[in-house]
Amino acid sequence: MKKPFKYAISLISIIALAGTLLVGCSGGNNKNANEEAVLNIATVNNNDMVIMEEMTSEFTAKTGIKVNYTVLSENEIRSKITQDVGLGGGQYDLFTIGAQDSAVYLNNGWTEPLDGLLNGMSEEDKKNYDLEDVFPVVRDSLSSESKGLGALPFYAETTLLFYNKEIFEAKNLTMPANPTWEQVYELAVAAQDKDKGIAGIALRGLPGSGQNMFIFSSIANAFGAQYYDMDWKATFNTPEMKNAIEFYKKILADAGQAGPTSTGYTEALNLMSTGKAAMWYDASVSAGTLANSKDSLVTGKIGYAMAPLQVKQDATNTIGGWGIAINASSKKKEAAFQFLTWATSKEYINLVGEKKGWESTPSGTRVSTYDNENYKKASDFADITKEAILKVDFFNPSMNKTPYTGNSIPNMAEYSSWGEQIAQLLASYLVGQKNIEAVLEEGQKILTDVAVAGEYAK
Amino acid sequence: MSRRLNRNLLTTMAYVIVILWLFPMLYMFLSSFKFESQVAVPSLTFTPTLDNYRAVVTPEFFKYLSNSVQITFGTVIVSAVLGVLAAYALVYSGIKKANSIYFWFITTIFLPAVAVITPIYILLAKAHLLDTKLALILLNTGAGIPLMIWMCTTYFKEIPGEIIEAATIDGCSKAGTFFKIMLPLVKNGIISSALLVFVVTWNEFFFAVTATATQSATLPVYMSKFMTQQGFFWGKMSAAGTMVVIVPILIGFFTYKSFVKGLTAGSVKG
């Protein structure tokens, strides 16, 4: 009488367990399949990486090494990789890494130092790879002071000021080659057309450590502001920072896009490419999208200028982009290094140029790309981009010396945290929820707390 | 006269309000058939296109879809089986503190997911279970079981005692009574509860976005990716949105009456 129940219990538990296990395992990790020749790579979902995935069959044909891709958005990849290396998931052999994370990860022992591996290459391989051809500043941006290179650059970018030549002509405006932010402000006010819904300038305002901060910090640098002084004392309550923040609000309020704090990179790109913004200050890779995308309504109408200056009279543009790094806990480092040097090589750039068109090649990494006639023909922004990259001052982003490197995105482990908080502060200032004094005070506290908790300040 | 006018006015109002309320969904549906270049402009006359659907229905989309389907079915089956058994035991097995256990299950419904995410995340990472369907089924089941117990306990309680007594006198074993007498009586209740678990799991976002990356990410995660999409995507987003919400809406159409009953039966008398 009671037996059937025992059976029922055990049977049902077994079914339930087996069911979950089966469902869980099917299509889960395929780790066991052919340990030797399969690499797992996590990449960000930018167009260049999508092309890399397509091109990988060539690599497999050459070396017999297969590559599995996990494609993630920028926000996701930061958190997934931190999880993977920081908490010991160990899923990926390789991953793409933002310039600001490279040094941090390397110092944490999460990624493999590359200097040794590069030196260990055969002479012929060394010559083919030609590390010297990679822009020095780009190499710097992926290196840590103590451990050298932590990643090799897949593509790199700086910031440029884009403007819509058609709108400028209609309003009889001219863009100086090296404008100051004051000039940009006046141009923006003159160029906007509220009736047609055209903003004078589009600037990221969407709060996020990689969103508004990427642009705002560059403005702050131009205004001579910085986040910490050489003693790791927070410098958020300085007059320079105050000027920068007030200017940021002023230009957005008087001539910026509607709904400033909901405009991130994508939204700004859409405004610019639909002709709804007269100017846009953002990452240089957007030039390709504006010029070549089939959805762009402004093809051939875009002019380029250097990142605006202000107090700082030179090189306010920032460096960014993505490199590829090897997970320090990978068991297939040799194969991973082989892939890494293939994907960041001249050979790869040529391969993409020939197969996908020269406008689609990953840019910003190698001098040789900018000497290539085919590439120059496909991109009228090649020269100014090269000029801008060569100008970037990676070690001295602001007027005075900083204890951190990394231009508009400081290379600090805690940046993802405090950058996010400062980003939100700026947004609440933009929409009028906080006044400037409150912003300066709160920002100062955030940065001070980080310096103390992170044991930077002595 | 004025009463009638009033009534007509109320009726018209009802139509207007419901249509306005649904407008965002309607607008999404319409936009899904517009070319990307026309999406932003609000016009009702346009040449419909299936371009967006074609662009969205990719192997990638199917992966998310298949993840959603597997995780949802896994969760529903496990929650239903374990939940029904527990509800039965709570009502009929003379467990000493049946009432407290019942309330313990109910209180877990109140526990916010953030209360457990930190350790769960770390444990899953250490166990290499992040981004697996198993992990999501387990997490969703933790929420599904209490819901099943809540609804099913009331169905079991509603079974008249005489029927069970009669069956026992007739020599039916307990298992026999359960399968032959009780299950048919509570079948509809179980199905409507399971469908509620289905909808909740299908739409679940928090665990899906925190505990997955790509291998086992579900449709809500797929939809949230449109947040950071580059270029023009409103048409495609609308097409994807339309496809993703259609299943729960259809389930809702057919079952909302029965699960309102399930939700209210316990605490509503008369």
Add this chain to the structure above:
Amino acid sequence: MTTKGDKSKLLILPALIVVGIVTQIPFILTIIYSFISWNVKRPDLGISFAGFSNYKKILSDGQFYQVILNSLLIVVVGLTICTVLGILFGLMLNREFKGVNLLRTLFVIPYFVMEAVVGIIWKTLMLNPSLGLNYYISNALGLEPIDFFGKYALLTIMLLIIWQWTPFFFLIIMSGLQNMPSEILESARIDGATGWKLLLHIQLPLIRDHINVAMTLGLINILKVFGLIYVTTSGGPGSSSSNLPYYSYKALFYDWNVGTAAAIAVVTVALTLIVVQRFYGFMNKNNSKNI
């Protein structure tokens, strides 16, 4: 019927174990974690016992109080408006006219739509100030488009919650109205009760239990809202539209500060319990009947 040594008791075990594994054990761990200092991004600093410093840190942070206030506002405003609208729409559609069944069915749609879709559709197609309907409507009226997710972020989040949850309240309340014995209404009418009187003294008390259920389930779910905020405002600008779930999510996945994230979670649970308890106290006062 119920014997003591009944093996069928064991049937409850699998459910107990699974729910325990997913909710109880992790919660105990959360409490333990809330006393350690562990920044995942700074392995060089290590993991150490931190005493109450995580709690001190969050409780001395002005943002945290704003987030608590936001959460309470969302719940109170959301519950109130949803209930009122649920009753109004219930009455509106609790009449017989052509197409009423279709309207009732259609009206429940928003409740079944996932948060992620609700969020992105409202954010882009509807309310985007440069390209969305918001722009075109404001333009036609000669106004500046409203910056919904910037200046009015919290209000807009509430609006979306109300949009999504009113249909659920309507569903439950509607069923209460339909189950109302018509004799009672008839006799009340004969007694001369009409309009508001009828509603306040007869109808509402009769559907009190339904309102109770709607509000309880509404409370649980509105307290948990996460996806909507995640896809629309990310809690900003500042922390003006953050609620507790979103705030603690951020502490973990942006700050990578395990101890702080756990401490926020513990406080969140404590506050949730207080709110739920208060809510039940409130409901019981207005509800002489025992459940």
